[in-house]
Amino acid sequence: MxxxxxxxxxxxxxxxxxTSGDLAAAVNHALASAGRPPLTVAAIKPMIGGGARHMLAQGMAATGGCDDDELDVLHRRLLDHYEANMVVHxxxxxxxxxxxxxxxxxxxxxxxxxxxxxxxxxxxxxxxxxxxxxxxxxxxxxxxxxxxxxxxxxxxxxxxxxxxxxxxxxxxxxxxxxxxxxxxxxxxxxxxxxxxxxxxxxxxxxxxxxxxxxxxxxxxxxxx
The missing domain is CATH 3.40.50.1000 (HAD superfamily/HAD-like)
Known part of the structure; x- marks a missing residue:
């Protein structure tokens, strides 16, 4: 056929x-390092699709916002965590x-x-x-x-x-x-x-x- x-x-x-469980864990790792509260997987799912930096920017906006310099630092933390934990869930x-x-x-x-x-x-x-x-x-x-x-x-x-x-x-x-x-x-x-x-x-x-x-x-x- x-x-x-x-x-x-x-x-x-x-x-x-x-991939939502592993991406959410990476976002929440970065948020925690900035003293922000964690977001649920359900809250993070709609943020996925435009790349990691875009996803994190939305996560930061949802917990109080940030400037580009802070986002650069947190983006690196997110990527490092994700790279070490990509296929857990x-x-x-x-x-x-x-x-x-x-x-x-x-x-x-x-x-x-x-x-x-x-x-x-x-x-x-x-x-x-x-x-x-x-x-x-x-x-x-x-x-x-x-x-x-x-x-x-x-x-x-x-x-x-x-x-x-x-x-x-x-x-x-x-x-x-x-x-x-x-x-x-x-x-x-x-x-x-x-x-x-x-x-x-x-x-x-x-x-x-x-x-x-x-x-x-x-x-x-x-x-x-």
Whole structure:
């Protein structure tokens, strides 16, 4: 059986993997070092998606604010903590691996396009034994400053590095949707992700509540 798409790309945090526990722990480590109260995982989830500094800036804003100099110091503390504790709680979402297997069996080339620092993303995938499933990995720093999502540049690079062809993208944030739309690629939003607004307001071409819905949703998008 073949697929209507040659390439399917995935965001990482809140899409392929539930990384919220480990990211929240890193944010709270940085907040604690600044004498701030901890935030719940639920409060931090909507802050995820725009990169670690953006996530921390929102955490600091929620607990009293800070200036750029303090944010620089705390950002480094967050990264150091996260680098040492990246895969404590992180795991794939239910049925995600089954969906990847089904796509691969149809000859689809798979990719990860994330705003996470590339070497961190690579380590997470390697630790979970997932690296070999993907034809390419593009991180938030892979293409240089200004070329992370919502720029279309990483989506264009994904298609090029995967050898070209018809592509679709799966994500959970406005950054994912805007990047894919700007690149002219259909995009599916995950209703279970780290949403900062109702999933219907992201403007995706389709949504899924579970990875068991991904293949039929891709087929419907292609037919449309």
């Amino acid at each position: 073949t697929s209507p798409f040659d390439i399917v790309g995935f965001d990482m945090d809140g899409t392929l993997l539930d 992180t795991a794939p979402y239910p049925h995600a691996l089954d969906a990847l297997d089904a796509l691969a069996a149809r000859g689809v080339r798979l990719a990860v396009v994330t705003n996470k620092i590339e070497r961190y993303a690579a380590e997470v995938l390697a630790t979970l034994g997932l690296s070999d499933r993907f034809a390419c990995l593009i991180g938030g720093d892979t293409l240089g400053a200004g070329n992370a999502k919502p720029s279309p540049a990483p989506i264009h690079a994904m298609i090029e590095r995967c050898g070209g062809g018809r592509a679709a993208f799966v994500g959970d944030s406005i950054y994912d949707v805007r990047a894919a739309k700007a690149a002219g690629v259909p995009v599916i939003a995950c209703a279970f992700g780290f949403l900062d607004r109702p999933v219907a307001e992201l403007g995706a071409d389709a949504t899924v509540d579970d990875y068991r819905e991904l293949l039929p949703t891709l087929e419907r998008l292609a037919a449309a």
